[in-house]
Structure formats: structure tokens, C-alpha cells
Amino acid sequence: MNQEKMDLQLWNYIDGRANQEEVSFVESMIVTDAVWRNKYKELVEVNQVLKTNVELEQPSMRFSKNVMEQIVGLQPAKATVKYINKNIIRSIAAFFILTITGFLVYTFSTVEWVSTSGASPLPFDLNKLNPGQLNFSKLMSSKWINIILMVNVVLALMLLDNYLRRKKRSSVEN
Amino acid sequence: MHVDPSDKEVITRVLQGEQKAYEVLVTRYQSFVFTMAYRYTRNREDAEELAQSAFVKAYRCLSDYRGDAKFSTWLYTIVSSLCLTFLRKKKLTIHSLDHASVFEVADRVDSGMRANIVEEKSKIQLVNDAIALLKPDDAKVLTLFYKGDQSLEEIGLIMGIEPNNAKVKLHRARQRLKEKMQQYFAVEVEEFIQS
Numbered sequence: 001m002n003q004e005k006m007d008l009q010l011w012n013y014i015d016g017r018a019n020q021e022e023v024s025f026v027e028s029m030i031v032t033d034a035v036w037r038n039k040y041k042e043l044v045e046v047n048q049v050l051k052t053n054v055e056l057e058q059p060s061m062r063f064s065k066n067v068m069e070q071i072v073g074l075q076p077a078k079a080t081v082k083y084i085n086k087n088i089i090r091s092i093a094a095f096f097i098l099t100i101t102g103f104l105v106y107t108f109s110t111v112e113w114v115s116t117s118g119a120s121p122l123p124f125d126l127n128k129l130n131p132g133q134l135n136f137s138k139l140m141s142s143k144w145i146n147i148i149l150m151v152n153v154v155l156a157l158m159l160l161d162n163y164l165r166r167k168k169r170s171s172v173e174n
Numbered sequence: 175m176h177v178d179p180s181d182k183e184v185i186t187r188v189l190q191g192e193q194k195a196y197e198v199l200v201t202r203y204q205s206f207v208f209t210m211a212y213r214y215t216r217n218r219e220d221a222e223e224l225a226q227s228a229f230v231k232a233y234r235c236l237s238d239y240r241g242d243a244k245f246s247t248w249l250y251t252i253v254s255s256l257c258l259t260f261l262r263k264k265k266l267t268i269h270s271l272d273h274a275s276v277f278e279v280a281d282r283v284d285s286g287m288r289a290n291i292v293e294e295k296s297k298i299q300l301v302n303d304a305i306a307l308l309k310p311d312d313a314k315v316l317t318l319f320y321k322g323d324q325s326l327e328e329i330g331l332i333m334g335i336e337p338n339n340a341k342v343k344l345h346r347a348r349q350r351l352k353e354k355m356q357q358y359f360a361v362e363v364e365e366f367i368q369s
Contacts, residue, residue: 007345008341008345012341017326017341046352047348050301050316053302055298055301055302055321056205056208056317057205057209057221058205058208059204059208059222063200063204064197064201066226067196067197067204067230068193068196068197071193071230072193074230076188076233076235076236076237077235
């Protein structure tokens with residue numbers, strides 16, 4: 001068993017956070033194994049030192065007076081839960097979901113899924129490719145472009161959401 | 175016999191308009207809030223300013239305190255968040271073990287008058303000097319657990335992490351504290367063991 005795992009088990013035992021099974025295991029190890037016994041004694045001493053010797057810093061004598069002076073004229077703000085109605089948040093979420101779904105449904109419903117025989121979906125003949133002949137307006141109005149754009153918008157929103165969540169999590173952990 | 179009012183009783187009175195009652199909470203928690211801020215700023219003026227801001231913010235948001243957790247846990251969450259914002263704004267790097275100021279503290283502790291220090295330095299000073307050498311997060315978790323009367327679940331809430339992660343953080347903080355004591359105060363620790 002590695003050192004860190006042993007330390008953690010001993011700390012769990014000392015802090016009273018070990019379950020019955022862990023308690024029995026640690027107690028038996030302390031009795032039978034000198035390494036565990038010595039480590040246990042050492043950690044108990046560290047715990048005792050911390051319990052009795054950690055001191056708090058004291059602010060200036062005027063601290064509480066300063067705080068009380070700063071809140072003169074202020075009132076506790078209304079509780080957030082009271083003025084942010086959950087139904088409003090749900091309605092906004094529903095609006096966005098319905099809008100995105102509506103766009104997707106509309107776009108997919110207007111697509112001609114079966115291509116006309118022999119006709120190329122491209123607005124130019126690949127065999128006679130000449131940049132001057134390209135019809136970009138036909139390309140840009142294509143239903144496929146719309147679909148791709150819509151899917152990209154949805155993916156971008158998902159990525160943004162993911163990024164913001166990660167950023168928030170990492171700032172909390174740091 | 176006079177019994178101090180509970181936090182919840184005081185909060186109810188404050189929310190009913192008795193602003194003066196808030197001073198009870200300020201006095202009760204000022205040392206702890208100040209210590210937490212000081213662990214981050216390492217500067218008394220900044221710590222005092224941050225601690226005062228925390229109490230003012232807590233007062234402004236008092237209606238949001240639902241009573242699910244202890245008032246102290248809720249208050250320390252505010253302090254913790256203000257400290258992180260302060261560090262970001264000031265663009266201070268969190269003091270690491272390699273940071274020059276750590277060595278400055280260690281030198282101050284270690285310099286001159288060693289003979290006298292060994293005699294005069296109490297165990298309390300040793301432990302607190304060693305805590306001052308730790309990273310703010312380590313110092314915070316130790317202070318919350320041993321002085322703030324916060325469980326690992328509550329520390330998790332304050333730091334925005336799972337209780338299991340809080341447990342590991344606490345374990346590592348104790349480990350690092352022990353290392354610091356051995357590294358910088360070996361002589362003094364030896365003296366205490368022998369005495």
C-alpha cells in the first residue's frame with residue numbers, strides 16, 4: 001500500500017470519517033504493524049498541534065464600527081429567488097429552443113432530398129472550370145448551405161456553453 | 175444567565191429592520207473573515223478592506239441566505255469569492271513555494287536572534303509561521319477546518335468543490351504544513367519534542 005493511501009486512511013480514522021469496515025482495518029493495522037502505529041502517532045500529534053495552535057489574525061479595533069458605518073443607509077436587497085421568477089427563465093429557454101427547432105424543421109422541410117436526374121447540384125460545370133463563370137448567388141441560396149449554417153449555429157452554441165462551464169469550473173477550483 | 179443570540183435570530187432581527195443587530199454577526203466573525211482575507215492578500219490593509227467588503231456584501235444579500243447551511247459557511251463563501259476576484263484584479267500570482275516572499279518570511283523567521291527565538295518562540299507561533307508559508311488555498315482549508323468549525327462538506331461548498339476533493343486538499347495541506355515545519359523550523363520542533 002502506498003504512503004498517501006495509508007495517510008488518507010489514517011486521517012479518515014482520526015477525523016472520525018471512516019466507516020465501520022475501515023475503522024476495523026485501521027485499528028488492526030495499528031496493533032499489528034509498526035509502520036502504521038508510528039504513522040498514526042505522528043498524525044495524531046500533527047492533528048493535536050493544529051487543533052490547539054492555529055491562531056486567527058485580529059483586524060483593527062475599529063473594524064466592526066467601520067462596517068456598521070458603511071451599511072448605514074443601506075437595506076438588504078430583495079431575495080434573488082423572489083424577483084427572478086423561474087417561469088420567466090423557463091419561458092426564455094423555451095423561446096430559444098422553439099426558435100432553433102423551428103428553423104431546423106423549416107430548413108429540412110424545404111430541402112429537395114431527391115436530386116433531379118443527371119443535374120449537378122453545383123452551380124458550375126467542373127469540366128469547364130473558370131472562376132469567372134461561378135454563380136455565387138446560386139451557391140449561397142442553396143438549402144444545403146442553410147442546413148450547414150443552422151447545424152453550425154447549434155454546434156457553436158453548444159461549444160460556447162461547454163467552454164463557459166469549463167471556465168467557471170476551473171476558476172472555482174483555482 | 176445571558177445567552178448569545180443564534181445567527182439565525184440575529185438575521186431575522188436584521189431583516190426586520192434592526193440594522194444595529196448586524197454588529198453582533200460582524201463581531202462574531204470578524205477575526206475569521208479577516209484571517210481568511212489575510213491568507214490571500216498577505217497585507218493587513220488589503221485584508222481589512224476585503225473583510226469589510228465581505229460583511230457589507232453579506233448584509234446587502236442577507237435576504238438570499240436561506241438557512242440551508244450555517245451562516246458562517248455562507249459568509250465564508252462570499253469572502254472566498256471576493257478574495258479570488260481581488261487576486262484576479264490585482265493580477266497577483268498566488269504565492270507559491272517558489273515565491274520570493276515565502277523565502278522572505280522564512281528568512282525573517284530564521285534570521286538573527288536564533289538562540290532567543292528558540293527559547294521565546296511558542297509552539298503557536300511556529301505553527302502559524304509555518305501556515306504563513308503555505309499557499310493561500312492550503313492555509314485556507316486548514317483554517318476553515320481547525321478554526322472555522324467547518325466540516326469537509328461545508329469546506330466543499332465554500333471552495334466550490336466536492337467533499338472528497340476537500341478531504342484530499344485538507345490531507346495535502348496538513349502534509350505540506352508538516353514539510354514546512356521540518357524544512358524551516360526543524361531546530362525549534364526538535365526543541366519542543368525534547369522539552
